[in-house]
Amino acid sequence: MLENLIISIPILLVLSSAVMGFSSSKLTNINAGIISSILVFISFIFSLVIFYYSFTNENSILYDDFYQWISISGLNIGMGYLIDKLSAMMMVVVLLISFVVHVYSIGYMRDEKDFKRFFSYIALFTFSMILLVMSNNLIQLFIGWEGVGLVSYLLIGFFYKKESAIKANLKAFLINRIGDMFFIIGIIMIFVLLDSFDYKTMFSNLKLVDISNLEYYYGFNYIDIACFFLFIGAMAKSAQIPLHVWLPDSMEGPTPISALIHAATMVTAGIFMVARLSPVYIYAEVTTDFILIIGALTALFIGVIAIFDNDIKKVIAYSTISQLGYMVSALGINAYTVSFFHLYTHAFFKALLFLCAGSVIMSLHHNQDITKMGGLRKRLPITHFCFLVGTLCIIGFPLTSGFFSKDLILEVMLYENTDLSFFVYILLLIGALVTTVYSLRLIFIVFYGTYRGGDIKKIHEESFVILSPLIILATLSLISGFVIHTFVELPIFMFGVKEIHYEGLLPFISHGVLSPASVTLIAGFFIAKHLYLDNKEISFLSNKYFKKISMIIKSKYKFDEFFLNCSDFMKATSYFAATKFDIKIIDSFIVNGLPRKINKLSTYFKSVSSGYLYHYAFLIVFSLVVIFGIILARVL
Amino acid sequence: MDIISILFYLVTSVVIISSIGLIIVNNTVHAALLLVLIFFNTAVLWLMMNAEFLAIVLVLVYVGAVLVLFLFVIMLLDIQVKKTVSKKLYLLFSVTISAIMFAELYLVIFYHDFQNSTVEIVNKNTSNTYEIGLLLFTEHIFSFEVTAFILLVAIIAAIAINMTDRQRALRQDPGKQILETKEKRLKILKDDEL
Amino acid sequence: MITMTHYLVFSALLFCISVAGIFINRKNILLLLMSIELMLLSVNTNFIIFSNYSNDITGQVFVFFILAVAAAESAIGLAIIVSLFRARNSLEINLINKLKG
Numbered sequence: 001m002l003e004n005l006i007i008s009i010p011i012l013l014v015l016s017s018a019v020m021g022f023s024s025s026k027l028t029n030i031n032a033g034i035i036s037s038i039l040v041f042i043s044f045i046f047s048l049v050i051f052y053y054s055f056t057n058e059n060s061i062l063y064d065d066f067y068q069w070i071s072i073s074g075l076n077i078g079m080g081y082l083i084d085k086l087s088a089m090m091m092v093v094v095l096l097i098s099f100v101v102h103v104y105s106i107g108y109m110r111d112e113k114d115f116k117r118f119f120s121y122i123a124l125f126t127f128s129m130i131l132l133v134m135s136n137n138l139i140q141l142f143i144g145w146e147g148v149g150l151v152s153y154l155l156i157g158f159f160y161k162k163e164s165a166i167k168a169n170l171k172a173f174l175i176n177r178i179g180d181m182f183f184i185i186g187i188i189m190i191f192v193l194l195d196s197f198d199y200k201t202m203f204s205n206l207k208l209v210d211i212s213n214l215e216y217y218y219g220f221n222y223i224d225i226a227c228f229f230l231f232i233g234a235m236a237k238s239a240q241i242p243l244h245v246w247l248p249d250s251m252e253g254p255t256p257i258s259a260l261i262h263a264a265t266m267v268t269a270g271i272f273m274v275a276r277l278s279p280v281y282i283y284a285e286v287t288t289d290f291i292l293i294i295g296a297l298t299a300l301f302i303g304v305i306a307i308f309d310n311d312i313k314k315v316i317a318y319s320t321i322s323q324l325g326y327m328v329s330a331l332g333i334n335a336y337t338v339s340f341f342h343l344y345t346h347a348f349f350k351a352l353l354f355l356c357a358g359s360v361i362m363s364l365h366h367n368q369d370i371t372k373m374g375g376l377r378k379r380l381p382i383t384h385f386c387f388l389v390g391t392l393c394i395i396g397f398p399l400t401s402g403f404f405s406k407d408l409i410l411e412v413m414l415y416e417n418t419d420l421s422f423f424v425y426i427l428l429l430i431g432a433l434v435t436t437v438y439s440l441r442l443i444f445i446v447f448y449g450t451y452r453g454g455d456i457k458k459i460h461e462e463s464f465v466i467l468s469p470l471i472i473l474a475t476l477s478l479i480s481g482f483v484i485h486t487f488v489e490l491p492i493f494m495f496g497v498k499e500i501h502y503e504g505l506l507p508f509i510s511h512g513v514l515s516p517a518s519v520t521l522i523a524g525f526f527i528a529k530h531l532y533l534d535n536k537e538i539s540f541l542s543n544k545y546f547k548k549i550s551m552i553i554k555s556k557y558k559f560d561e562f563f564l565n566c567s568d569f570m571k572a573t574s575y576f577a578a579t580k581f582d583i584k585i586i587d588s589f590i591v592n593g594l595p596r597k598i599n600k601l602s603t604y605f606k607s608v609s610s611g612y613l614y615h616y617a618f619l620i621v622f623s624l625v626v627i628f629g630i631i632l633a634r635v636l
Numbered sequence: 637m638d639i640i641s642i643l644f645y646l647v648t649s650v651v652i653i654s655s656i657g658l659i660i661v662n663n664t665v666h667a668a669l670l671l672v673l674i675f676f677n678t679a680v681l682w683l684m685m686n687a688e689f690l691a692i693v694l695v696l697v698y699v700g701a702v703l704v705l706f707l708f709v710i711m712l713l714d715i716q717v718k719k720t721v722s723k724k725l726y727l728l729f730s731v732t733i734s735a736i737m738f739a740e741l742y743l744v745i746f747y748h749d750f751q752n753s754t755v756e757i758v759n760k761n762t763s764n765t766y767e768i769g770l771l772l773f774t775e776h777i778f779s780f781e782v783t784a785f786i787l788l789v790a791i792i793a794a795i796a797i798n799m800t801d802r803q804r805a806l807r808q809d810p811g812k813q814i815l816e817t818k819e820k821r822l823k824i825l826k827d828d829e830l
Numbered sequence: 831m832i833t834m835t836h837y838l839v840f841s842a843l844l845f846c847i848s849v850a851g852i853f854i855n856r857k858n859i860l861l862l863l864m865s866i867e868l869m870l871l872s873v874n875t876n877f878i879i880f881s882n883y884s885n886d887i888t889g890q891v892f893v894f895f896i897l898a899v900a901a902a903e904s905a906i907g908l909a910i911i912v913s914l915f916r917a918r919n920s921l922e923i924n925l926i927n928k929l930k931g
Contacts, residue, residue, distance in 0.1 A: 195896050611927030615861075618729070625737050632740055636747060638882055644832045648840045655844060655868055664860050671864050678871055685837070687878045690893050697897060702867070702904050709908045710860065715914045730853030734846040741842035750834040767887045768894065783898045790902030794909035796865055798916075818930030 021120035029115040033106035046093040054088035064623035082136035098126040101260040125151040139198040156253040165252040168479035172246035179236020186230030199425040205217040209467030227284035234270030241397040251313040255358030264347035292332025296424040299325030299431040345401035349393035356387040372453040388469040401481030406513040436524025444532040689765040844872035
């Protein structure tokens with residue numbers, strides 16, 4: 001029964017995708033959207049059942065290999081599922097956000113010509129994500145991984161007539177290729193070490209591996225290197241420095257996509273992957289330190305960019321990268337449950353923020369420039385409320401979900417009590433301040449002050465289809481943090497990894513309120529109020545030091561230029577190779593030159609085979625005489 | 637110097653001189669006749685080695701059949717041959733190679749010590765022909781049959797090779813002549829077709 | 831005294847002369863055939879010498895077979911020469927280089 005439910009989830013999703021993709025024009029857009037939403041909703045209900053089962057039955061792991069895909073002497077690649085608490089929860093999150101986004105998209109995309117193509121893509125995306133999440137082996141995970149990458153590519157370039165969209169999706173695809181290449185290397189290294197792609201076999205084989213006696217390469221042990229390569233894959237997918245550059249540009253896609261793919265689900269695939277392979281990662285001590293640093297740097301420095309951007313969606317995108325940095329840094333101290341808790345709360349409030357932004361953008365007729373907004377609070381009350389909820393969550397206002405998860409990360413970081421983790425703690429604390437500033441800046445500029453875009457009277461709230469998802473998500477964002485004990489008390493993974501010191505909900509709240517994070521919250525509020533509500537930003541930036549700093553930040557630390565220079569260098573190299581090496585050496589020397597030389601040489605040999613009988617006879621006799629002479633010389 | 641030695645030297649010098657003549661002579665008929673001379677002398681040599689049957693066979697088969705066939709072909713074909721040896725360089729090469737070859741063979745012969753074994757005419761009770769016949773029809777009967785078959789094949793092949801281009805011969809085909817009608821051969825043209 | 835060595839040297843000389851004959855001839859394919867006959871003759875002579883030396887008549891039986899096959903060979907060779915002459919109207923070897931690819 002449960003097995004059928006599990007298998008029917010991806011089948012329903014792929015069915016939805018196929019129906020949307022291949023349906024005739026008789027199926028109207030609204031109906032198509034409703035059918036698609038219903039299918040996703042059914043699979044969401046199924047996932048809830050599975051979720052309930054996983055959390056009520058202690059140590060329950062649903063595992064099956066229902067299809068043997070490739071089997072070559074010892075190498076078995078199957079299709080199957082492994083549902084533990086981690087994947088059950090992830091499935092619920094993915095399907096819930098997907099369902100909400102489906103409903104939202106019916107309203108948001110209603111005027112689009114390619115409405116059904118859009119729905120086909122998001123259903124396909126959900127399918128790939130589910131495939132990734134419930135996979136029981138690395139190969140299936142990789143298929144899902146590539147699937148979500150593909151759909152992300154397709155959806156960023158959904159408006160394929162827009163040049164910037166095409167460039168953005170190409171960028172996303174290429175950056176992800178870098179990650180995927182290393183990801184494959186990592187998978188193969190793991191396979192070589194553990195002799196299986198299957199998680200269960202992998203982890204049981206891991207116990208047999210002599211960890212203290214691994215091979216060392218350049219001072220790093222084997223597991224470190226394998227995990228490092230896997231993490232580079234996660235870096236590309238989860239947009240960590242320096243492979244984050246694609247995520248801000250991916251905002252060219254439709255807003256529901258930004259909510260579903262580029263905030264809540266796909267970008268967290270990297271986190272999920274590391275969490276899934278946590279039994280391996282705990283042995284990779286050097287790599288986890290690297291992960292910690294990367295996460296902290298991303299959390300702080302990408303967050304800073306958000307303060308200076310004027311595109312509403314890009315600000316949220318930068319904040320997504322920053323929040324992903326928090327999750328990654330939690331992975332860096334092996335606090336996988338904590339990281340996953342933040343993933344779970346972040347999925348709700350970041351999707352909420354994106355959908356609110358979408359609502360604002362729709363009301364303003366596809367204007368995304370926040371300098372043209374302002375004072376929308378009165379015209380868009382529901383959107384404003386929801387946006388406020390999202391902002392409170394992201395800045396970690398007490399008792400919202402973000403408060404619990406972010407504070408937990410900070411506390412765990414402090415509790416880790418090493419030099420590096422303390423340094424990262426400081427970075428994350430400053431990051432929290434930055435988060436507060438840019439989040440409040442956004443809401444202050446968009447919803448407060450005066451409208452700067454013309455006649456405010458024309459602006460009105462969108463339909464219920466758009467607003468109801470916002471309300472659902474706002475509710476979830478507010479309450480989802482209270483299940484914190486699920487994450488810290490129960491071992492939600494197949495293998496319990498790290499014990500977290502947790503004394504109960506109320507002590508946690510009181511501790512959190514009194515922690516330095518609250519100071520950053522208050523300080524951030526006053527900074528944002530001073531700069532953006534009271535409009536002191538211009539006079540502040542006229543200070544020449546701040547001007548210089550803001551110039552650096554506005555250039556986004558020149559990561560794009562770095563990648564462009566890299567590609568220019570490669571172009572120059574390949575041009576050199578093509579003209580000098582390929583044409584001169586390979587073409588004219590080897591490909592054409594060698595036959596020419598052989599041809600020239602063969603003219604000498606050709607003269608031997610003249611066709612005249614006596615030449616052949618002479619050669620025969622001559623050879624005979626020579627051979628005879630040699631034999632004679634040896635005998636005599 | 638006994639009579640055998642005189643005979644030997646006489647016969648061998650005739651053979652060697654004739655064979656040198658054979659390879660440098662221009663006229664093919666002369667060459668064929670020199671070959672006849674060589675075969676006759678070699679037959680004498682074979683007789684000296686107690687191989688009477690083979691000596692007779694050589695004369696009968698080679699001189700009587702094969703060389704006559706040679707001469708027949710030469711007469712038939714009417715060949716005008718120019719100079720046989722065209723280039724001095726080729727001559728030099730061939731002579732050098734042959735000389736080296738002879739030197740090598742000579743070395744081999746003297747390396748094996750055949751000095752004391754002589755070839756003498758001996759009187760035996762049984763004739764050479766009888767001995768060969770005995771062996772040929774008992775032990776080598778199968779090879780003998782195969783040889784006969786090879787000769788048959790050679791006859792058929794020799795005919796078949798020259799049977800191919802019969803159409804060049806001018807002759808009448810009565811079958812075709814009977815089948816001809818005047819409609820096939822004659823066509824009446826009208827004025828406007830001219 | 832005529833020893834076996836004399837015969838063998840004679841046979842070798844005859845063979846070498848006929849080999850030289852094959853090379854020297856550029857104009858007449860018939861002479862080539864005759865040179866081959868000469869080579870066979872020297873080989874046959876060698877057979878008989880050794881048959882005599884080892885007092886074994888089988889060598890002579892072998893000569894008999896060689897003679898028969900040589901006769902067949904020259905018959906076919908002559909047939910080929912005839913058809914070659916008909917086709918090319920010449921027997922000059924240095925004009926025949928059809929073996930050249």
